[in-house]
Amino acid sequence: LWEVPGVEYIYSTSASGYSMAVVRFYVGQNEEASIVRLNQKMSANFDLIPAGASPPLIKPRSIDDVPVLALTLTSDRYDHFTLRRIAAQVHDQIKEVRDVSEVKIIGGQRRxxxxxxxxxxxxxxxxxxxxxxxxxxxxxxxxxxxxxxxxxxxxxxxxxxxxxxxxxxxxxxxxxxxxxxxxxxxxxxxxxGAEEPADYVLYGTGPAEKGNTPATTAAKQNVLPAVTISVAKRKGTNAIAIA
Missing domain, CATH: 3.30.2090.10 (Multidrug efflux transporter AcrB TolC docking domain; DN and DC subdomains)
Structure with a gap:
């Protein structure tokens, strides 16, 4: 992969059953042309893939894939499972907003x-x-x-x-x-019912909240279940307008 023009760094992570490589290009490189060259280089070496291994999956990532907005839903009435179902409805509504690219739900429990x-x-x-x-x-x-x-x-x-x-x-x-x-x-x-949680999103307040002191904060332990929705924009669009 170092032979691909425009490559700045290559990071590799391997574990039992999988291997992942991150190829980072220099700033200013044409994204589509870089992806094409990377796919061509990978295809030319498919004969080196060990028997039993699946073909590599190549996913492009850019600065536009970084979320520009994060919405967190929390409640003292609903649990992680219910909040996840509410977040799924909000997710569908956000996807309809113009110039929104990718919307993800983080936390909660699926059915x-x-x-x-x-x-x-x-x-x-x-x-x-x-x-x-x-x-x-x-x-x-x-x-x-x-x-x-x-x-x-x-x-x-x-x-x-x-x-x-x-x-x-x-x-x-x-x-x-x-x-x-x-x-x-x-x-x-x-x-x-709800699945076993893979990760947790919690919301809590500290001593800086109005009316809180270190003693009252420790006594209340006001930590609530929460679900976060991350929103990424399309390339070339205004993040402020979307937010």
């Missing part, structure tokens, strides 16, 4: 449906754990099957649907026992 298998019941119904995942993947899809015309109008036909609730997940047929269908709810406990 997650967990399937907890019961070994004894699975053995009773002769169901193997490996057979459950393909069944769920097959049921959790929506495909376009075709279209038909009627009265100068065209109708699209779609088959299947995405699983929306724990009840729908439990209704998935995963096998047959004694000539009767076996549902997922027969061999597992299904929970619909």
């Amino acid at each position: 997650q449906i967990r399937v907890l298998l019961d070994d004894a019941r699975m053995a009773a119904y002769s169901v193997a754990p490996a057979s459950i995942v393909p069944m769920l993947e097959q049921e959790n899809k929506q495909l376009q099957s075709g279209s038909f015309s009627s009265g100068n109008r065209e109708f699209l036909v779609e088959t299947g649907s995405f699983l929306q609730s724990a009840e729908e997940v439990g209704d998935v047929v995963i096998g047959v026992s004694n000539s009767r269908p076996v549902y997922l709810r027969d061999v597992a406990r299904i929970e619909d």
Whole structure:
């Protein structure tokens, strides 16, 4: 990669199962031309990729990808899970603002449906754990099957649907026992709730807040759940106007 014109530094990080390299170009280099040259150099050396390794994924990053605005939602009534759902609605509204490039949600807990298998019941119904995942993947899809015309109008036909609730997940047929269908709810406990948090965003106040002293701050421990929404702008646009 040092052979690519305009490269200033290369940083590399490796761990078990992956390797990442950051290629930094000099200020003033043409971004599109630099990306093309980098892709060409990588493609010319694909034969050196070890067996079993996936092709490299190249993602451009520039100063315009740095957020120009961060909005933090906090509440003494709602938990991390609820704040994340509110932030998702705000996220969709911000994406519609002109000249907004990338919007990310940081913190909170996403919704997650967990399937907890019961070994004894699975053995009773002769169901193997490996057979459950393909069944769920097959049921959790929506495909376009075709279209038909009627009265100068065209109708699209779609088959299947995405699983929306724990009840729908439990209704998935995963096998047959004694000539009767076996549902997922027969061999597992299904929970619909928040995922395990990957990171935390918290909001707290210190002694400098009006009416606070070090003693009252320590006593209140006023730390609230929060979710942050970061907003990046498009290249060449005014950050102040977007904010």
